[in-house]
Amino acid sequence: MLRYPAFLIYCVLNILRSNNFLQRSLSTVAPEIRIYEVGPRDGLQNESKFVPTDIKVELISKIVAAGIKNVESASFVSPKWVKQMSDSVDVMKNIQRVPGVNYPVLVPNLKGYETAKQCNVEEMAIFPAGSEGFSQKNLNGSVEEGLRRFKQVADEAVRDGLRVRGYISCVVGCPYDGPIHPKNMAKFGIKTVDSSISGLGGCPYARGASGNLATEDLVYFLYGLGVNTDVDLVKIIEAGRYISNFLGKPTESKVNRVISDRFTNYRDMVKLASCNCS
Numbered sequence: 001m002l003r004y005p006a007f008l009i010y011c012v013l014n015i016l017r018s019n020n021f022l023q024r025s026l027s028t029v030a031p032e033i034r035i036y037e038v039g040p041r042d043g044l045q046n047e048s049k050f051v052p053t054d055i056k057v058e059l060i061s062k063i064v065a066a067g068i069k070n071v072e073s074a075s076f077v078s079p080k081w082v083k084q085m086s087d088s089v090d091v092m093k094n095i096q097r098v099p100g101v102n103y104p105v106l107v108p109n110l111k112g113y114e115t116a117k118q119c120n121v122e123e124m125a126i127f128p129a130g131s132e133g134f135s136q137k138n139l140n141g142s143v144e145e146g147l148r149r150f151k152q153v154a155d156e157a158v159r160d161g162l163r164v165r166g167y168i169s170c171v172v173g174c175p176y177d178g179p180i181h182p183k184n185m186a187k188f189g190i191k192t193v194d195s196s197i198s199g200l201g202g203c204p205y206a207r208g209a210s211g212n213l214a215t216e217d218l219v220y221f222l223y224g225l226g227v228n229t230d231v232d233l234v235k236i237i238e239a240g241r242y243i244s245n246f247l248g249k250p251t252e253s254k255v256n257r258v259i260s261d262r263f264t265n266y267r268d269m270v271k272l273a274s275c276n277c278s
């Protein structure tokens with residue numbers, strides 16, 4: 001009987017061989033699912049080792065080179081709360097912005113908003129919580145206080161012609177308050193999926209946060225379902241390996257783990273994706 005890793009290799013190889021990822025990635029068909037890569041922000045914010053600005057910038061550029069069009073790149077929260085994001089101004093000033101790519105940032109209050117504006121940010125994310133316990137831990141205030149602050153940010157942003165995206169943390173469960181039963185849940189019509197390169201991340205204030213859905217696995221999964229994302233799997237795998245190597249920890253991406261074990265260098269993977277396995 002095939003063991004799980006062998007089966008995964010078999011599936012990856014078959015998908016790569018039969019469909020040719022590189023050709024697909026160059027296709028002009030509009031993607032059916034929008035991927036929001038949150039690795040450079042949510043992914044890294046929980047890392048204890050400080051990731052230097054140039055590594056963050058390079059990671060973002062690798063992710064963009066793979067075809068991802070939305071990369072949450074920085075966070076203008078208090079540096080006392082999340083030190084890893086304390087160089088967000090430098091990150092935003094040093095990334096080479098590619099036309100057509102969106103580089104949103106996280107903003108918790110008007111102070112963060114002002115800083116974001118100075119960095120020519122075009123889209124920001126606000127992040128109230130659905131539970132009292134998490135709101136206190138993450139934002140140092142109640143749900144109501146959080147909503148009040150985020151409304152200020154959203155009003156300013158809309159006035160300034162910027163886009164605003166809203167997260168709601170803990171809609172079904174909270175590490176402090178337990179299960180949450182939201183009355184209204186948006187169930188259908190999902191067109192945007194958040195994921196993080198290499199499965200990195202988790203909020204430092206969510207006890208036991210276990211990481212995020214790995215972008216490589218998401219791309220692979222959607223590809224298997226025949227859903228177009230316009231993302232080059234080989235390049236996104238390479239970006240995942242880049243940051244995992246830097247952090248000195250194994251990738252949380254199952255696809256990346258399987259492929260990395262088997263293919264040691266980028267050229268081999270490109271050959272494979274080009275169906276040139278001789």
Ligand SMILES: CC(C)(COP(=O)([O-])OP(=O)([O-])OC[C@H]1O[C@@H](n2cnc3c(N)ncnc32)[C@H](O)[C@@H]1OP(=O)([O-])[O-])[C@@H](O)C(=O)NCCC(=O)NCCSC(=O)C[C@@](C)(O)CC(=O)[O-]
Pocket residue numbers: 042045075076077078079080081082106108109111112113127138139140167168169170202203204205
């Ligand atoms: C909301 C605050 C700021 C309140 O933090 P606070 O300590 O209550 O803030 P304050 O207003 O009392 O100010 C205290 C000091 O912080 C400074 N300060 C205040 N704001 C800023 C700012 N923006 N930038 C820089 N400095 C700031 C402010 O200037 C002052 O400086 P001092 O006078 O002492 O020198 C804090 O709790 C905070 O930053 N929380 C964010 C924590 C965080 O980043 N968590 C991870 C992101 S959430 C997440 O990952 C979940 C998500 C979004 O992915 C969705 C999901 O999956 O659930």
